[in-house]
Amino acid sequence: xxxxxxxxxxxxxxxxxxxxxxxxxxxxxxxxxxxxxxxxxxxxxxxxxxxxxxxxxxxxxxxxxxxxxxxxxxxxxxxxxxxxxxxxxxxxxxxxxxxxxxxxxxxxxxxxxxxxxxxxxxxxxxxxxxxxxxxxxxxxxxxxxxxxxxxxxxxxxxxxxxxxxxxxxxxxxxxxxxxxxxxxxxxxxxxxxxxxxxxxxxxxxxxxxxxxxxxxxxxxxxxxxxxxxxxxxxxxxxxxxxxxxxxxxxxxxxxxxxxxxxxxxxxxxxxxxxxxxxxxxxxxxxxxxxxxxxxxxxxxxxxxxxxxxxxxxxxxxxxxxxxxxxxxxxxxxxxxxxxxx
Amino acid sequence: xxxxxxxxxxxxxxxxxxxxxxxxxxxxxxxxxxxxxxxxxxxxxxxxxxxxxxxxxxxxxxxxxxxxxxxxxxxxxxxxxxxxxxxxxxxxxxxxxxxxxxxxxxxxxxxxxxxxxxxxxxxxxxxxxxxxxxxxxxxxxxxxxxxxxxxxxxxxxxxxxxxxxxxxxxxxxxxxxxxxxxxxxxxxxxxxxxxxxxxxxxxxxxxxxxxxxxxxxxxxxxxxxxxxxxxxxxxxxxxxxxxxxxxxxxxxxxxxxxxxxxxxxxxxxxxxxxxxxxxxxxxxxxxxxxxxxxxxxxxxxxxxxxxxxxxxxxxxxxxxxxxxxxxxxxxxxxxxxxxxx
DNA sequence: ACGGGCACCGAAACCGCTTTCATCCGCGCT
DNA sequence: AGCGCGGATGAAAGCGGTTTCGGTGCCCGT
Numbered sequence: 001x002x003x004x005x006x007x008x009x010x011x012x013x014x015x016x017x018x019x020x021x022x023x024x025x026x027x028x029x030x031x032x033x034x035x036x037x038x039x040x041x042x043x044x045x046x047x048x049x050x051x052x053x054x055x056x057x058x059x060x061x062x063x064x065x066x067x068x069x070x071x072x073x074x075x076x077x078x079x080x081x082x083x084x085x086x087x088x089x090x091x092x093x094x095x096x097x098x099x100x101x102x103x104x105x106x107x108x109x110x111x112x113x114x115x116x117x118x119x120x121x122x123x124x125x126x127x128x129x130x131x132x133x134x135x136x137x138x139x140x141x142x143x144x145x146x147x148x149x150x151x152x153x154x155x156x157x158x159x160x161x162x163x164x165x166x167x168x169x170x171x172x173x174x175x176x177x178x179x180x181x182x183x184x185x186x187x188x189x190x191x192x193x194x195x196x197x198x199x200x201x202x203x204x205x206x207x208x209x210x211x212x213x214x215x216x217x218x219x220x221x222x223x224x225x226x227x228x229x230x231x232x233x234x235x236x237x238x239x240x241x242x243x244x245x246x247x248x249x250x251x252x253x254x255x256x257x258x259x260x261x262x263x264x265x266x267x268x269x270x271x272x273x274x275x276x277x278x279x280x281x282x283x284x285x286x287x288x289x290x291x292x293x294x295x296x297x298x299x300x301x302x303x304x305x306x307x308x309x310x311x312x313x314x315x316x317x318x319x320x321x322x323x324x325x326x327x328x329x330x331x332x333x334x335x336x337x338x339x340x341x
Numbered sequence: 342x343x344x345x346x347x348x349x350x351x352x353x354x355x356x357x358x359x360x361x362x363x364x365x366x367x368x369x370x371x372x373x374x375x376x377x378x379x380x381x382x383x384x385x386x387x388x389x390x391x392x393x394x395x396x397x398x399x400x401x402x403x404x405x406x407x408x409x410x411x412x413x414x415x416x417x418x419x420x421x422x423x424x425x426x427x428x429x430x431x432x433x434x435x436x437x438x439x440x441x442x443x444x445x446x447x448x449x450x451x452x453x454x455x456x457x458x459x460x461x462x463x464x465x466x467x468x469x470x471x472x473x474x475x476x477x478x479x480x481x482x483x484x485x486x487x488x489x490x491x492x493x494x495x496x497x498x499x500x501x502x503x504x505x506x507x508x509x510x511x512x513x514x515x516x517x518x519x520x521x522x523x524x525x526x527x528x529x530x531x532x533x534x535x536x537x538x539x540x541x542x543x544x545x546x547x548x549x550x551x552x553x554x555x556x557x558x559x560x561x562x563x564x565x566x567x568x569x570x571x572x573x574x575x576x577x578x579x580x581x582x583x584x585x586x587x588x589x590x591x592x593x594x595x596x597x598x599x600x601x602x603x604x605x606x607x608x609x610x611x612x613x614x615x616x617x618x619x620x621x622x623x624x625x626x627x628x629x630x631x632x633x634x635x636x637x638x639x640x641x642x643x644x645x646x647x648x649x650x651x652x653x654x655x656x657x658x659x660x661x662x663x664x665x666x667x668x669x670x671x672x673x674x675x676x677x678x679x680x681x682x
Numbered sequence: 683a684c685g686g687g688c689a690c691c692g693a694a695a696c697c698g699c700t701t702t703c704a705t706c707c708g709c710g711c712t
Numbered sequence: 713a714g715c716g717c718g719g720a721t722g723a724a725a726g727c728g729g730t731t732t733c734g735g736t737g738c739c740c741g742t
Contacts, residue, residue, distance in 0.1 A: 004728055015692040020730055030690060051401065051457040052728035054392050055697045060456065062435070070424065071636075073619070076417035083411065083438050087449075092456065094403070094435045097424050108428075115401065115433065116392040223622070252623050259625070278414070281564070282593050284600070284625035295412075345698055356722045361700055371720060393698035396727045687740085695732080705722080711715085 003044045012040035023048055060116040063305060064094045066108065067123040073277040074247075074294060075123060078145065081298025082121060089306050091118070098124055106131055113140070119305045125149050127190050143305045145297060147190060155304035157297050157318045161191045164290040164322035165198025168244040168272045171288075171324055173206050176333035177270060180213045181240035183229045183250050185221045192246040195274060199244055214240060218250055226253020234261045234269075241333055242270035248280050251287055255329065266331035276325060285328025292322050344385045353381035364389055401457040404646060405435045407449060408464040414618040415588075415635060416464060419486065422639025423462060430647050432459070439465055447472055454481070460646045466490050468531050484646045486638060488531060496645035498638050498659045502532045505631040505663035506539025509585040509613045512629075512665055514547050517674035518611060521554045522581035524570045524591050526562045533587040536615060540585055555581060559591055567594015575602045575610075582674055583611035589621050592628055596670065607672035617666060626669025633663050 009019045014037060021029045022037040029037075040046075054060045065082050067075040079095060086093045094117065098105040105124065109131060112120065119141030125132045129149050135142055136152040143155035172180055182199050185192035196215065203211050216233060218225040226245060230253055233243060245251035251273030258265050265271055265285065273280055276291025297320060304316050350360045355378060362370045363378040370378075381387075395401045406423050408416040420436060427434045435458065439446040446465065450472060453461065460482030466473045470490050476483055477493040484496035513521055523540050526533035537556060544552050557574060559566040567586060571594055574584060586592035592614030599606050606612055606626065614621055617632025638661060645657050 002728095005730095006728080016729080017692060017694095017731080018690090021691090024730080028690060033690080047451070047455055049396075049457070049728055050452075050455045051392060051395050052697090053730070055390075055396055055699090055728080056730045058697085060392065062456070064433075069421065070411070071414075071417045071421040071619075073412075073414060073417070076412045076414070079436065080410065080412040080438060083436055087437070092405075092435045092437070092453065094433045095420065095424055096428070096433070097421060110388075111391075112433065114388055114391045115403070116390070255625075278412075279620065279623055282620055282624050343698095347698080357699080358701080358722060358724095359720085362721090365700080369720060374720080390698055393727090394700075396698080396729085397700045399727085684742090685740105688738090689736105690738105691734105691736080693732105693734090696730085698727105700726085702725080703723090705720105707718105707720085709717085711717105712713100 002049070003046045005046070005048065007044055008037065008040045008046050011044060012037045054116055058116070059118055059309075061091050062094060062115075062117045063091050063302065064096060064108075064112050064117045064120045065123065066096045066098050066105065066120060068099055069097050070095055073279055074275050074292075077277060077294035078123060078298040078301075081295035082302050083298075084295070085299035085302040086306075089302065091302070091306065093302075102126075102131070109135070119143075119309050121145055121301045121305060123147070127188060141305055141308050143301045143308075145301050146292075153315055155301075155308060155315050155317070157301045157304065157320070159191075159292050159297065159320050159322055161194035161322075162198030162201070164274060164292075165195040165200075165244070166202035167198075167290055167322065167324045168195075168274070169199045169202035170206075171272065171326070171330065172242045172244065172270060173203070173211070175242070175270065175330060177242035178209070178211050178333070179238060179240045179242075180211065181216060181233055181236075181243040182213065183216045183218050183226065183233070183243060183245045183254065185246045185250070186217055186219060186225075189221075195246050218246075221247060222249050223253040223256070226250035227256050228253070230254035230257025231260070234258065234263060241268075242272070242330070244272045244274075246274055248273040248275040248277050248287060248289055251289065251329075252279060252283055255283055255287070266329050267334070270330040270333075272330060274322075276323075280325075280327070283329075288327045288330040289325055290322045291325050293320050296320065343390070344387045346387070346389065348385055349378065349381045349387050352385060353378045395457055399457070400459055400650075402432050403435060403456075403458045404432050404643065405437060405449075405453050405458045405461045406464065407437045407439050407446065407461060409440055410438050411436055414620055415616050415633075418618060418635035419464060419639040419642075422636035423643050424639075425636070426640035426643040427647075430643065432643070432647065434643075443467075443472070450476070459650055460484075462486055462642045462646060464488070468529055482646055482649050484642045484649075486642050487633075494656055496642075496649060496656050496658070498642045498645065498661070500532075500633050500638065500661050500663055502535035502663075503539030503542070505615060505633075506536040506541075506585070507543035508539075508631055508663065508665045509536075509615070510540045510543035511547075512613065512667070512671065513583045513585065513611060514544070514552070516583070516611065516671060518583035519550070519552050519674070520579060520581045520583075521552065522557060522574055522577075522584040523554065524557045524559050524567065524574070524584060524586045524595065526587045526591070527558055527560060527566075530562075536587050559587075562588060562590060564590050564594040564597070567591035568597050569594070571595035571598025572601070575599065575604060582609075583613070583671070585613045585615075587615055589614040589616040589618050589628060589630055592630065592670075593620060593624055596624055596628070607670050608675070611671040611674075613671060615663075617664075621666075621668070624670075629668045629671040630666055631663045632666050634661050637661065 083093045123145040218229040273289035280287035424434045464486040559570040614630035621628035
């Protein structure tokens with residue numbers, strides 16, 4: 001049987017209450033008794049059972065992170081930030097892969113709450129997520145990551161997707177490209193739409209000198225979808241000279257399509273991605289991309305969550321800025337295509 | 342105040358004990374009472390507090406996964422498998438990034454135990470990890486992943502690293518390479534040494550026809566370390582025509598070094614990696630590598646853990662086989678280097 | 683000398699569930 | 713009719729802490 005607070009009390013000749021006070025650094029305990037208790041604790045090697053404590057205090061110091069898929073480098077990077085910050089603040093972090101499955105997500109949330117998890121970070125909410133709305137109404141501590149649910153009363157850590165899209169557009173325009181394409185993620189993925197909006201608006205602003213743009217919706221968010229979209233793109237006439245993909249994986253797929261078609265990147269086609277995961281560093285050439293501060297986003301998410309856990313105050317909203325990282329897949333537009341290589 | 346088992350008892354006109362029996366599917370309750378209780382539960386929307394239950398049963402249905410870094414694609418993939426299997430078995434999974442820090446790891450283990458985590462999966466043990474040995478002596482449920490601690494009484498899920506190394510060797514020999522190199526991870530990383538051993542032994546076996554091999558220890562396990570090692574490698578005379586790297590990141594670094602040096606892969610240099618992470622798919626050319634069944638390893642690790650959690654039986658040991666995946670970075674040795682391109 | 687206030691501490695209730703143990707009841711058997 | 717038995721149920725004791733509430737003892741002011 002493990003040593004309990006009771007054993008300590010007896011050893012130190014005090015009551016349970018006093019031991020508990022010492023454990024919790026209550027100010028109302030004489031220095032001499034505190035020392036006596038501490039000695040008993042050390043002598044017996046007592047380690048408080050946090051489950052028991054949680055039953056009374058209703059705090060497990062556990063938070064959950066819900067993501068579509070932890071093996072996706074973007075979420076892995078976010079998770080790293082989350083766990084780092086959580087650990088620093090004395091929390092542990094349970095991870096859940098919910099895929100795209102709403103029912104699964106609800107099930108997770110249910111058991112997590114029963115297990116006493118103090119709060120959650122959603123990296124996976126839909127635009128009008130019913131679950132998030134319900135939780136927020138029940139004032140369960142929440143912070144949303146990267147995806148917003150406008151109607152909910154919760155914390156949020158977002159990235160300015162619109163600004164990111166605009167960065168991509170301006171970068172390509174500055175390189176002299178005038179026939180552009182954008183490949184978006186399918187369906188109602190809000191961030192993808194925002195990126196497209198920012199991209200379009202930045203183009204419109206510069207439209208005086210005849211910029212054309214075509215928008216393609218991919219069938220998925222992964223490399224395969226990017227490959228398919230890339231093929232379609234390269235079949236167009238006239239062909240775009242530059243393309244902006246809503247995430248790195250799509251961009252990588254497009255690189256592969258270009259290689260298939262013997263289209264040289266960046267000579268014949270410039271490509272810009274979005275996210276800035278490690279994957280962008282290992283392509284050849286390395287991918288020019290709009291990078292999100294993934295780790296910092298994760299850290300900020302926990303900080304907000306823990307803040308409301310401890311002070312319960314107003315919900316906060318943090319919007320982070322993405323950054324253009326120019327690498328090898330973008331180059332100045334060259335009007336005359338060189339003779340067949 | 343949330344509804345408790347006590348409210349249900351009153352509503353259904355039974356005692357707490359009976360409600361508890363219904364909740365736990367105890368056989369000793371008459372069908373009619375079971376139904377009555379169930380109705381009360383539904384009516385009140387009762388959801389059992391698992392913290393309270395854990396206090397009594399000593400089971401939180403929480404397991405922990407300790408890895409050096411979740412943002413490393415290898416561990417992210419493993420984590421995915423772990424979480425999937427855990428969820429299937431009714432467990433949740435807390436993730437910890439321990440880096441290489443032994444003290445940090447001990448600290449994690451300490452608070453996890455206090456929080457009542459049922460068992461742990463170590464993806465991060467050293468060869469003679471003191472902590473693992475202590476835990477195993479205290480018969481705390483454990484399973485080791487990918488890294489072994491021979492002296493410990495625990496479950497383990499391993500990959501046959503030696504066999505993997507041998508596969509790499511045989512593949513390169515079959516392609517006609519005779520001047521080989523291997524780049525290992527630094528220090529006492531057991532798996533890396535095993536891979537080297539398997540590689541060497543397979544070479545020795547075929548050594549009759551004059552095979553040379555050089556072994557290089559990288560300064561780290563990441564791309565940068567691979568790049569540095571690659572540079573050294575390419576400076577050698579005579580230069581190896583094929584290289585086996587102890588992991589994909591090192592291999593990718595070597596590819597980058599080759600590109601710097603205008604050495605064509607696979608024409609002038611064949612490269613084999615180890616792991617089979619997504620990163621191997623996005624290099625150009627895609628990396629030939631020895632793939633580990635990362636997800637399955639994660640799943641198996643949880644299954645063993647949960648098994649000993651529930652039945653407490655003998656500790657098991659599973660050794661999985663890696664597989665050679667031939668992609669674009671390996672090609673037949675061409676004795677005469679073609680004229681300058 | 684005496685009342686009031688404060689710092690410190692202990693007794694006991696409590697968090698919400700599980701589990702043991704005793705009780706009760708109905709039934710079959712002799 | 714009396715007895716033993718087994719299955720269903722309830723009372724109560726935990727699990728290991730936290731927290732409230734009240735009681736000391738001591739110091740201070742008057």
